[in-house]
Every structure is written in structure tokens, then in C-alpha cells.
Amino acid sequence: MAHDTHLPNFVQFPGNVIAQPPCRMLNANQYGFFVKGCISKIQAYIDKTLNVVKSDEFHFKALSAYTLLTFTDIENIASKVPEFRQQGWMQETDIIFWLPIAKMVTKRGKEKVDHIYWYPAFITVNNIYALINGRETWGYNKYLCDYKMPEQGELPNYFELSIDAFQPFSPNTKMAKHKLLEVNLVEQGDEHPVADFVELVKEAFEILKSDTDFFDLDLNAIKQLLDGFVNPQMDQILFKQLPNGDGTKAVYQGVVHSPSIIEKVHSAKIYKHEFDVTVYQLDTFPLAEMFGIEPGVHRALLPFNVVMDFDQEKAFEIISTKGL
Template identity: 55%
Template sequence: MSDQTPYARFPGQVIAAPPCRMLNANMYGFFIKGNIVNIQQYIDETLNVVPLGKDRFQALMSYCMLTFTDIENIKPVTEPYASQGWFQETDIIIWIPVARMQGLKIKKIYWYPAFICVNNIYALVNGREIWGFNKYLCDYQMPSIGADPDLFSMTVDAFTHFSPDTKMAPVELFRVEKVAAGEEKSLADLSELLKEGFDLMRAEVDCFKLDLEDLAKLVADFFHPQVDQLLLKQFPDGEGQNAVYQKLVHSPSVVQKLHDIKLYGHAFEFTLNQVDMFPLQEMFGIQVGTQSSVLNFNVLFDFNQQAAFELTSED
């Protein structure tokens, strides 16, 4: 970061230092239909509030990628944090692919983890404080490695309906259920995933400034050689009105090893519930109710989460 003021570490504080290495990240992915107008508005209200010269960020398609990822073993790689221990983490993320536009030209494509829920406080605190991940705590259900991918769900503590008398309580925000069995095809590499999967996406995906070749590269780049993540890192002042820090940062997730890749022929249904505190219909245009997901997959891999670096107009 550009601020050279040393970070004051409280004794016993849980803030570690990147990078972190992640082993056996078991990721299930589903593409969910949203609305490109809502998605662009979300980008404008977050990423595009930070001046970056004349560059702006643009939505690329009306679909969001929903992932459930159980990471078996995480630990920092630098001392003294590497010797303090390791932990398990589950991330449930809604990803938006975005383009950094220079005029009418795509300068670079990023994956924007726009909405994230995790299962432990250590992951939440470090993710928000160091990287700027928009994380919230949750409970969840998902299959373990090699199990039947039959049910995925996420529950959050939230105000289901805003009113003066509403008490915060656990509520299921969404779920994904397998409704019909199909083939599970193990693939040798990501090129096979693209070959098998994009015929499904061709008729479904409503793209903006993105042809099939660009879309193939976008998904391939998600796993190799790294995931280029774009984040809005910010902290509010004491009145919660202004930002005392607000920057766009880039943090690559560098894939170390791909253990297994599967493309699912199963039919899955995604169900979204109305929760006023997390209005995904307003945020991303994902309709409340049930829809079929497309390009459903499972990838088991190891990766390293690198430090976050501020983006500038010169990058």
C-alpha cells in the first residue's frame, strides 16, 4: 500500500500477513442468471466510485458465477504467522466478471468477488482488514470431496424484512439442489471443461462486449495461472458517512496444482429467498424464486492468495 505509516499490532491481535497458501480447495461452481443493468449499477456504486484516470469498469454478462469452496487447510507462509497454526475455511462467493475499459477498448478483465460469506471469524477479519473482501459470516451445507453434489445452502443472521420490530435471526438466503442426475465427466484439463461447457453457455449467456473466445479465456484464466481478483477496500469514519480509506486493490490467487476437474451433467436448481438485508435481486438482478443453473462444475485445487496491491491509473 502507498501509506508508509507502520501498522500498530495489538498483542494477541489476529491480523496475520499475506501471502497464504490454501490446500485442497474443493470448489463447486454454478452460473446463475442475473440482469446486466443491475450488475452494472452495482459496479458503478462500488468499483467506479474510485477515480482511476479515465478508465471505468464494465459488466461483461448477465450471469453471475456462484461458488461454494471448502478449503481444507490454510496458513500464512511468512513467520511468525506460519508457525502459529492452520485453519479450515469455507467461502461462498458471487463473482462478477468485469472489464477495465479504456474508452471502448478492454484493457484487462478481472473477477470481482462482489458478495462473500465465510464460516469463521479469523477468515472474516483478515479478509476484510488486509484484502478488502466484502465478507460476512454464515452457516452452510455442502458436500465433502467425492460426495454426491446433491445440496448446497447458505444461512445468514439477517433482518429478513426491514421494520422497527424485526429481530435479527438466522435465515436461508439461497440454496442449490440437484433435481435430476446426469453424467459426471472427469476432465484432463480446463480446455476440456471449456469445450464441453460453452455449448451450454452459447445459447444462455447474454454477453456485453464479450465474444465466445473472450468468455473461454475468462473462465480458463480463473484457474490458470491465476485468478485476477479486483476489490474495493475501504474503511468508514466514526459516523459511518465518509471513507477514511478507499482504494481499488488487486490480489491474485495463484493456482499451484489442479487435482481434479469435473463437468456436471446433473440438473441443478438455484432458489433465492427475499432477505431485505441482502437484496440480491436488487444487487445483481437475480430473481427471487427458482431457476436452473448452467455450466455446473467441480474443481479441486491448491492455490496461494497473494497480497493486495493498489491499482493506479498507470497500471
């Protein structure tokens, strides 16, 4: 968060596992798949989260019916703050549904895109340290998971995500492990290496712009995307909230921004393989209600792989409401 001089200092006590950001990520092996949902469901999800924190100056809008599903195995993560860097490092795997969204403002009576963000709307991770730090400091909507994904350099033929959940919702249902989704290679094709992150993004947009459901962009938004090619980064936006003691009120609700600064791309490729994403009904995590991704089989668009080093920066508050 931005420095608030009127707030008390955060207490670092023995046994507390909250580390200060920023942190650096080395050898992050990411596979990505665009999966089509429903833009009205995605907008409803944004309205229930980011747009709950009201502003007279701006609101957030879904840009696409597509979500980006990523599986990322990060070999080495550590805080960049010396005090915490000395404690050690960890491996982390993130499986995320990303939503491309715009911060909308009104100028001369017309709505304009002020900034474009990627919203990691639902995240599962493989270790508790990552979950606690991500939720409490940045506001990431993280949950623990079991997963399967290929090792770096292997044929990407199978991915799986399983989660502790209630299925179905019922007073007699005991929480158990359930599969939420899997990704299967159904037809092998070519792999097209690209020189760097910039080229990967450019090629992605060449492919995706032919789909009229993909992006709703004006000239200002397109300029921002092109400017981002010069210094590659993913601008993340997050909905952070903390409940009160009975869970009915929020003592804090805020929208925060945290850039992922890409420091080095080791390799990047776009796959011509065909992948199917199979989604299963889980009442605890209803992807159909959340993003319009119905149970069943979905053909993935623009599968890719990138191996990179990046820094996750501090979270900076855009807007908030604080209770007493």
C-alpha cells in the same frame, strides 16, 4: 497493497489477528453454478462500488448477465509469511457470488477491454478469523454464515446458505437466522472429468459462448482469456473502504487486485446434472437489487466441481482516494 513508503507501519500488537499475505490454500473443494441475473442491476452494483473510486483513465464494466455462485470448502489455509505460518492453519468455507467484469480504457476514441477480472462481490464465510483478515487486508465483502454442502466425493445433491439478517426491514424486527438460498439436484446426469484446469475452462467457454447474454467480449479480451490458459489464475478485483467514526465518510476507498494462482488441480469435472438454485427474500441481502437474481427458482448453468491447491496473493492497489 503495494508498498507505500510514506505510510506508517502496520502495528502488530499482542492479540491482533491480522496475518500478512500471501496465503496458500490446500485441497480446496469448489462447486460452481452459473446463475442468470440482470446486467443492468449488476452494472449498477459495480457503479456503486468499484466505479465510486473515480479515474480519468478507466472504468469498470459488467461483462455478463450471469453470476458465478461457488461453494468452496478449503481444508487447510495458512499464511506463507514465516512469522505467521508458525501460528498454525485453519479450515475455511467460502460461498461467493462472482461477477465477471472488464477494466475499460479509451484508445483512439474507442472503448477497449484493458483487463478482465472476477469480482467476488458478496462473500460469506464460516469463521471469524477469515472474515477479519479478508475484510481488513484485502477488502473482501465478507459476512459470517451457516451452510450445508456435500463432502468431497459425495453426490452433490444439496447446498444451503443461511445468514443472520433482518427480515423484513422494520423497527420491530429482531435479527435472526434466515435462509438466503439453496441448491438442489433435480435430475441426475453424467459427470465429465477433465484433465486439468485449462481443459475445464475451455469446455466451459464452448458451452457458454452459445448464450449471447453470457459474455460481451472483444478480440483483446478473448486473447487475454486464452493467455490465461497457459498459467491458470483467477484475477480478483476488490472494492475496499474504511468508514470514519460516524460512518458517513470514507477515510479510505480503493480498488485493489489480488491474483489467485492455481498451483495444482487434483480433479475437475463438469456435471450434466440439473440443479435448481432457490433464492429467498432477505431485506438485508437483496440479491434482486444487487445482481438481478429475483426470489424464486433459477436453473443453474454449467455446474462444475474442481479440487485444487492455490495461493492467494497480496492485494495491489489499482486506484484509491485517502481521507485525512
